[in-house]
Amino acid sequence: MSAFGVLPGAVRDGDLITHFGNPIIEQRQLAHGEALAPLTDRVLIEVAGEDRLSWLDSFTSQSLARLRPGASTELLILDPQGRVEHAAGVLEDGASVWLIADAGDAEQLATWLKRMVFRSRVTVTVQADAALVGFFAGGDAEGRITASAPHSVPLVWRDPWREVQPGGHQYALVDGHPAADYAWSVAVVEDASALTGPFAGALAAEALRVAAWRPRWSHEVDERTIPHESDWIRSAVHLNKGCYRGQETVAKVHNLGHPPRRLAALHLDGSDVVLPAPGDVVLAGDDEVGHITSAVLHYEEGPIALAILSRRAPVGDLVVRSEGVDIAAAQQVIVPADAGATADVPRLTRLSRRPVGEDPRNAR
Secondary structure, three states: OOOOOOOOOOEEEOOEEEEOOOHHHHHHHHHOOOOEEEOOOEEEEEEEOOOHHHHHHHHOOOOOOOOOOOOEEEEEEEOOOOOEEEEEEEEEOOOEEEEEEEHHHHHHHHHHHHHOOOOOOOEEEEEOOOEEEEEEOOOHHHHOOOEOOOOOOOOEEEOHHHOOOOOOOOOOOOOOOHHHHOOEEEEEEOOHHHOOOOEOOHHHHHHHHHHOOOOOHHHHOOOOOOHHHHOOHHHHOOOOOOOOOOHHHHHHHHHOOOOOEEEEEEEEOOOOOOOOOOOOEEEEOOEEEEEEEEEEEEOOOEEEEEEEEEOOOOOOOEEEEEOOEEEEEEEEEOOOOOOOOOOOOOOOOOHHHOOOOOOHHHOO
């Protein structure tokens, strides 16, 4: 049983609280800052010690060395080829860095971090019993939370996805990014049993995330993912920081190349009452051009999804094939096919194309 014990009306799938009876109403309450969402699919990791910020800064995608107490950000850990291995929200409280990771990644992330300690003055501890609750800032729900504050700073992480962060870059070419209203926050609470409703389940939280085009490790990351593909550079990568593992790929693709795949938002035809599952194929005509990463039923937009597509996938309407049913999908481009190549590098004339002068031996 999770730290939340038994909440009245909670419908569970294992430890995950999926909803409290009506996911659509829960979405509306959550979006309006009225509901609290128990996050049984997130895990808290504490990184303590005086070297914690410089140590994390040395091998992650984010600039953390001067992170001030109370500040929130997020980081990625990349492999040497720039592919995403781990992701976490980051909160500094003046004595520890608190990482919020997806449950499926938390143990592997903590193990990897412990292997990187060497002689650094840091300790890494998984706080498996910590209770995390999500909410949208500015509403009644925030006032019903008493956040843990072990070092006098309340442990409330503010999702940086809402706007492009210092050192970041946005590929989406839109006026009015849907993340502008995504005031998602996560608090570590002392006593989960003292929380009062209304509550919202994971289905509601996921629907609002997908509508904001927000990538998540548990859904949008596979063995090929690089940050550019899902526009993750806007919040999780600092393009001007020093060397770290995978930086060469980040810089090359951003400055000179294009990501091989791109994230797109899909508005699905709901007439067949079939919601695609992650992994369902996306087709352009008879050609498979990608797959679904997240699919939800939104309280205003209806059935929507995020899909990772080939860079060469057409920009027009697509089809999602799920359980033998073809679902029409109107595509909204998030990461354009020409994303990257931001550096203004002059093109040099090839030697073979230079004008050929007269051979001086022929001069009279």
